[in-house]
Amino acid sequence: MRSAEKELAELEAASLRRTLRPVNSQQLTHAHIGGNKLLNFASNDYLGLANHPAVKSAYIDAVENWGAGSGSSRLICGSLKPHGQLESYLAEAKATEAAIVFANGYAASVGTLSGLLRKGDTVILDKLSHASLIDGARLSGATIRVFPHNDLVKLEKLLVSTTAKAGTDSRVVIVTESVFSMDGDIAPLLEIIELKKKYGVLLLVDEAHGLGVYGPSGMGLSEHLSCSSEIDLQLGTLGKSAGVAGGYIAARRDYIELLVNRSRSFIYSTAPPPAQSAAALAGLMIIRSEEGTELRAKLWSNIQTFADHTQREFPTSAIIPWHVGDSSSALSLSQKLQEQHAILAPAVRFPTVPLNTARLRITLTAAHTHANIEKLCSALGH
Numbered sequence: 001m002r003s004a005e006k007e008l009a010e011l012e013a014a015s016l017r018r019t020l021r022p023v024n025s026q027q028l029t030h031a032h033i034g035g036n037k038l039l040n041f042a043s044n045d046y047l048g049l050a051n052h053p054a055v056k057s058a059y060i061d062a063v064e065n066w067g068a069g070s071g072s073s074r075l076i077c078g079s080l081k082p083h084g085q086l087e088s089y090l091a092e093a094k095a096t097e098a099a100i101v102f103a104n105g106y107a108a109s110v111g112t113l114s115g116l117l118r119k120g121d122t123v124i125l126d127k128l129s130h131a132s133l134i135d136g137a138r139l140s141g142a143t144i145r146v147f148p149h150n151d152l153v154k155l156e157k158l159l160v161s162t163t164a165k166a167g168t169d170s171r172v173v174i175v176t177e178s179v180f181s182m183d184g185d186i187a188p189l190l191e192i193i194e195l196k197k198k199y200g201v202l203l204l205v206d207e208a209h210g211l212g213v214y215g216p217s218g219m220g221l222s223e224h225l226s227c228s229s230e231i232d233l234q235l236g237t238l239g240k241s242a243g244v245a246g247g248y249i250a251a252r253r254d255y256i257e258l259l260v261n262r263s264r265s266f267i268y269s270t271a272p273p274p275a276q277s278a279a280a281l282a283g284l285m286i287i288r289s290e291e292g293t294e295l296r297a298k299l300w301s302n303i304q305t306f307a308d309h310t311q312r313e314f315p316t317s318a319i320i321p322w323h324v325g326d327s328s329s330a331l332s333l334s335q336k337l338q339e340q341h342a343i344l345a346p347a348v349r350f351p352t353v354p355l356n357t358a359r360l361r362i363t364l365t366a367a368h369t370h371a372n373i374e375k376l377c378s379a380l381g382h
């Protein structure tokens with residue numbers, strides 16, 4: 001039998017072993033780790049809503065009113081009012097006919113692709129798609145085709161060959177992210193939409209890192225580009241900028257109803273705690289409010305400060321990849337920032353990113369001050 005100890009030693013030797021880091025503080029600008037107070041540039045809580053008083057009190061009130069747990073899956077007796085309220089609100093905010101909520105974004109990706117697709121269908125994925133999208137595609141049994149990151153020419157070639165073969169009873173879905181989680185760059189959504197219309201296929205866009213950050217009401221890059229209505233399946237998480245947890249799909253009613261019938265991560269899982277949905281709803285409401293607009297402005301002003309100090313090209317999102325190359329150099333830079341500057345900026349390594357593209361993944365949030373950003377830049381030598 002293969003030895004687990006040996007496998008761990010191999011990971012260690014390749015600087016690829018990971019360990020958990022217990023954090024003894026709330027999700028704020030500083031993380032208390034191992035007795036040290038570190039300035040945190042690792043969180044996806046882009047607007048600082050994980051500690052927002054309205055989000056916390058919505059959570060607490062819903063626990064009082066609805067209890068701690070849902071007791072069963074959604075289709076049995078676990079569909080409580082807060083789930084439905086969140087789904088209606090999402091559908092309205094995303095201007096779709098309906099929406100469905102999952103326990104988290106991972107479950108939403110896996111459950112949607114595996115629920116809507118089967119053998120004989122095709123998923124056409126951007127090469128840098130999140131693990132949850134790849135896993136959903138694999139689980140579906142559909143044929144998987146991959147195009148190089150953001151490469152529209154290669155995407156069109158795949159569309160030509162796939163749609164030539166596709167029968168009238170099959171589905172073809174293009175899958176991409178609005179903001180890519182490890183590179184922080186964005187997808188050419190308008191051009192992809194042109195292609196999806198030209199070839200008559202479906203489009204799924206994962207807005208995990210776009211929600212809250214882009215758009216006049218914070219509904220993501222698709223809102224910013226006014227193209228939401230052209231996206232068949234709008235996927236996202238409520239665990240990042242919404243500050244809580246949960247995953248969603250906003251789409252036409254028939255797709256949502258099909259997911260209720262076919263999505264195994266939705267059907268065979270206890271419904272999320274009702275309070276999670278109530279708190280996520282409060283987070284979304286803040287994202288869409290005037291306060292949300294101010295938080296977004298603060299976030300983008302922090303991104304601007306970072307770009308000014310490092311004299312880098314203006315980043316396209318709150319995710320800034322600081323490229324290093326090999327895993328061990330990335331680890332030592334991250335360690336140096338932590339030990340000499342009390343800064344948390346984790347190294348991201350294979351298999352999360354391709355081999356030899358290890359980097360620090362720096363995330364900026366609206367909760368950071370300009371002084372926080374300046375400290376980071378100076379620790380990075382700027």
Ligand SMILES: *Cc1c(COP(=O)(O)O)cnc(C)c1O
Pocket residue numbers: 104105106107109130132177181206208209237238239245246247
């Ligand atoms: C984080 C993330 C997910 C998963 O969402 P969770 O709610 O954290 O499970 C899905 N897609 C992308 C691109 C992500 O970054």
